[in-house]
Structure formats: C-alpha cells, structure tokens
Amino acid sequence: MSGPFLDPAEILVVAPNFKRRLSGVTSTIVQLVPLQARSLGIVAFGPGLPDTLPKLRLRDLPTLFRTPSGRPFRIWHARRNVEMLPGIVMRDVLRMPLRLVFTSASQREHTGYTRWLIAKMDAVIATSTRTSAYLKVPSTVVTHGIDQTRFRPPEDRMEARRALGLDPALRTVGCFGRIRHQKGTDLFVNAMIDLLPSRPGWQAVVAGRATEAHGAFLADLRARVDAAGLSERIRFVGEHTDIENWYRALDLFIAPQRWEGFGLTPLEAMSCGVPVVASDVGVFSDVVAAGTGAIVPADDLPAMIAESAAFMDDAARLEGAGLAAHEHALARFPLEREAAEIGAVYEALWTSEKSEGSNRIRR
Template sequence: MNVAPSDPEVVAPNFKRRLSGVTSTIIQLVPEHARRLSVAAFGPGLPAHLPKLGARDLLRLARPPAGRPFRIWHARRNVEMLPGILLRDLLRWPLRLVFTSASQRRHTRYTRWLIGRMDAVIATSSRTGAYLTVPHTVVTHGIDQTRFRPPSEGRAERRKALGLDPALKAVGCFGRIRHQKGTDLFVDAMIRLLADHGGWQGVVAGRTTGEHEGFEHDLKVRIDAAGLATRIRFVGEHRDIERWYGALDLFVAPQRWEGFGLTPLEAMSCGVPVVAADVGVFADAVPPVAGRIVPPDDLDALTEAIRPFLHDDALLGQAGAAALETALRDFPLEREAREIEAVYERLWSGKSAASTGVRR
C-alpha cells in the first residue's frame, strides 16, 4: 500500500464504491500525477496501491499545503462537487475546486449550479464542452499504456490462461451489462455472425447490477436458443480487465449513449481494432484504418461492420496495428495528466477564470 502524502497539493475524491469509468480514470491518473505533484485520492472502492487519505486525514485540508496558496479538490461527479463547495465556502478551508465533465447532455439545474461554483472546469471532449455554459478547458482522456498493451505471450496463450478456447479468435464487448451499453446489440450481432464464422467466440465482460439481471437473463436465453452457449460467454467483472483485452482480436463498443467511453481506447492500446457506435468520442478516437464507426442503436449496421473482420485476417492485423499506433500517439496517459496539471498551475498562479473555468 502506498502511503498518502502528509501534505497533498491535490485531492481526487471518489465517492462511488463500485468500479466505473470515472473510478478507472482516478485509478490511472493519481499515480501519474504523483510523479510530479503531491496528490492523494479520497473515498471508498479504490485499490490499495493508490495514495489515499482516510476520513481522519481530512483536517489536513484546513490549512494550505507547503509552498502553495491552497489545495485543489478535483471532483468528477456531483456527489464530489458538493462537499468541496461546503468545505471551501462554509468552513472556509483553503481549497479551489476543479470539475471534469464527461456528460454529453443538457445538465440539470442543480448540476449547472454546482458547476457554476467551480474554480475551473475541464471537458473531456469538444462535444462535452458544447453542453457547458461556463468557460472550460478540453482535455481528452489518456490510457495507462504500461497496463494496457499487447500481450507478450500471444493472444491464444492469453485466452488459454483465462479459460477461453485458445483455438478460437475472440471478439469482446466490455462494460456494464445494460440496455444503455448496447449489450443486447452485441449479443444479437454475435448470434447472426457466429453461425457462419466457426473460428470465433464472443466474450462479454462487466458487472450486472440487480435491476439489470433480467436483461442479462434474457440475453442468455437467446444465446442458448441459438445453440451458442459455449461460444458467447459472460465472464463477469474483472479489475484486471487488461488481461482480457489481451485475449481479443476485435473489440465492439455498441453503446446507445456514452459520455466519453474509455473501452475503445483501452482496446486500441492493446493492439485491438474497434467497431464502435457513434457516441461519446468514439468517432474522434477510432480512425477508419483502426476500425469502423456505425450509427448508434443500429443492429444491421453493427453486424455488417463486424463481418469483414471475422473472415479477413489481413484486415484484422492491419487494423490492429493502426489501432495501437493511434493509441500510442494520441492517447498516452502522461499527456492527459500534464494537461490537467496545466489547469492546476493556472489556478495556483492566479490566472483569470476565463483561462481555467469560472466560479459564479
């Protein structure tokens, strides 16, 4: 376990216990920021290796850190913005508040009020920024490419180690099991395709919460009825999901809606080509040489975009190489961290709100 710095300059709150895209972002960014800053996470559901503050450590935030006029509280959810506001405005603690928005929809009045109280705002894409009514800085996500990388032992060997059929290539869909994530679109596309492509298997990885158990059950019934129960597998949620990317030859991101969406970037960093719906930043992140982009909620388009990769090994290899090249060039984690740190530095140096965000 890493020891939290005794005098953190930056606090990254995480108030959601279950793994999510936001939590994954925090898990990746905190160690990267720690190369250059004194930073600590705060909240439940975080791995032991992260530098973290406990509840008893919060009183440290009542005074400024050594060498800085204030600490930065970097929130990524509503539930994390509000405590920062209370600590800064009611208790008068020396904090400045940064919020990262990934949402691509009109914010509620309450969320707009919270965002308006921030000292700086970051949008994860220009599309996200279009929904903000305050000045902001666009910083796209990056990926920890020491963690997400092509498997050294080969994909067939990785499949064997994970209990998949090593003789069959694998196409995967990772994320929470629910309608919004398009899991049903992936399953239906696989049912259409795998009967004619005996050398492939489908892998669905992700958590199913109680309210979506019926949705998952219905998908498994459809798979059984198609006689594909041994070739379309639900493997559950895994914190070492990078190992599962290494078992894939193709990744599918069929979401009906997405704020940003890390999974295609993670797949590309593992050298896996991507077929994705045109949501989040997928169209900007996945060039034609690295995969295909299709309209959201269009099963026919999704199926036909996947089909060529299942019977053309040359296309698969070329797209995988292009995916890796794109990820290494455009989405390194260090680039994201340094651009965020530039926002912090502008706050610490007293730059105008127009260059960092705005507090209302």
C-alpha cells in the first residue's frame, strides 16, 4: 500500500529524511508524521521510509516555488545537517517560500559547520534541556513522545516470546539499537555473560544492526558469547521494523549507551510495560522515574550488573516496576503531546509578523 500524495498546494510542512538506515530520527518521523497528518498538510520526503507515509514525490519538488494554500510559506523541518543544507539552498538561493525548522538532539559541542547551519534556521527545537544548553541560538524544548498504540504491553508475554521463536518459559532481558561501542552493546553482553550462568530462568536478546564499520565489534561479541557457552541464551536477532513485538517479549530492558542525544529505546520499552536499567546519558535520568527502573553511571559495568541482578532476582519488584513504567509513559510521553508542541512552533512562525515580508527570521 502506498501512502497518500497530497495536492502540492495543500502541503504545508515537509519532513525530509535523507538517511536510508533505520535510526532514532527515522523512527521519530515514522511515528510523528501520520499523527500530524490528521490535522496538518504534512509529507515526508526521502528514502528509507514506509510506503504508508504521506510523501512528497521528487517530481513535485518544483511546486514548492508556489505559495501553499492558506499560508504565507511552507515549513521544511530538518533533523540532520544533510537536511538543513538543502533547505537553506531552496529558501535563500532558489527563493522558495519556505521557513526552516531544525530539531536538535545532540548533547555535545557542535562543529563550526553545524553551528553555521543552525544559525540559518528560522526556529530551533531541542529535544531536552540538556540539548538546549549546547545550542548557541534560542530554542524551544519539545521532548519526544511515543506512539502508544504501537508500543503497548502484550496480553501475554509468554505468547509474545513464542511468536518470535524465543523460549516462552524464560524471562527475557533485552538491549535494542545499533550495535557499536558508543551504544554500549559490549557492556550489555558482558553483563549477561556474568549474570545468566547463575540465573537459568533468564535469556537475553540483542536486537539491532551492525554496519560494516562495526562488523568486527559484533564478531567479537558473538565470540565472547560462544566462549561462555551461552549462544542459546544470548541471541543476536538483527534489525527489525516490527521492534514493538520484541519489546513485548521482554521483562527487563537495558540501555547501556556510553553517549546518547535523546534515546527513544527506554521510552519504547516503558510504553510496553518493561522496566529499564539505563546509563546516565541523554535524557535517560529524566525519563526513567523512581519505581520504573534504575539509572547507573555511564560505562560502569559493575553498577549495571548489580542493578540488573536486583530486578532479575525479585519478581515482585520487576512486575511492579513494569506497571509503573507503563503508567509513567502514558502520563508523560504520549506522542500527541509532542505533535501538539511541534505544531505550536510551526504556528508561531506562520503568525509571526517578522515572517511576513522577510526571507528569514531568527529565533
């Protein structure tokens, strides 16, 4: 099934995605655009997106030279450098009636080039207060939300495991995301090698993709698991577009990142009723509230092992934290809240007096 193609005159917002590989940014676009499209003429543009999303076709790009219906300009909402630059060219060189919004999730000092790009934006969104602190321009903080119709607890976790070919009788701990040193996948694997031999009622799942550059890293992890005799209980299952089904199979989620901009995986797990042990990076300490899991120092394997063991060895605590995690995610991180706050940024641009008759406004 192909997604709808809007009349170009009705397109008010373009959400470009210029990266084919699955990432947190891609996941955000995939979740947000369908919800935003219920009340806004928004389309995605670029490769690597589901066919069901409303999209801008390449052949329709020239129509962006015309002013949209009912608004003085369209909005180009970029989330990466590679998407900001084309927006600047279209607005400032080709003189298309566009205004540029950028969402930043990075929690580190930007390069000079990135600072230059960001300074050209008409509005900037930061995904957290920590992210905002690294920006040299004013920003609006909009934390991510989760599609809670997609990420929801299962009716039966044992059946969820059976459907995925996992041992349904074993409680399951998982670590999802790209497989690389920055993501701390080795910390998770080392923790499981330490914990599982004395806990026969548990198994572990690593879901995610290792790019060619990180192939040796993955091979080393597999070798460690094999040497520990745990290849049947620590499973590497690859990358999945239906990752919500894998969350539903879990009893505990580990987010072992050494560095992270925002990080959606703890929120996705919590929305599925799974407690989280997470490194103190990104916004994890803001997301994982008391009673929903635990925060450990980044790159601290002994702390990760200790907190994971505390949940694995206490069924009542594990169940209670899962229920609390789900309630917390429902209350604080609905996708509808994120969409509404982003919509308010768009509306502020459209209604700003400065945006009328000027090529660019600064925020």
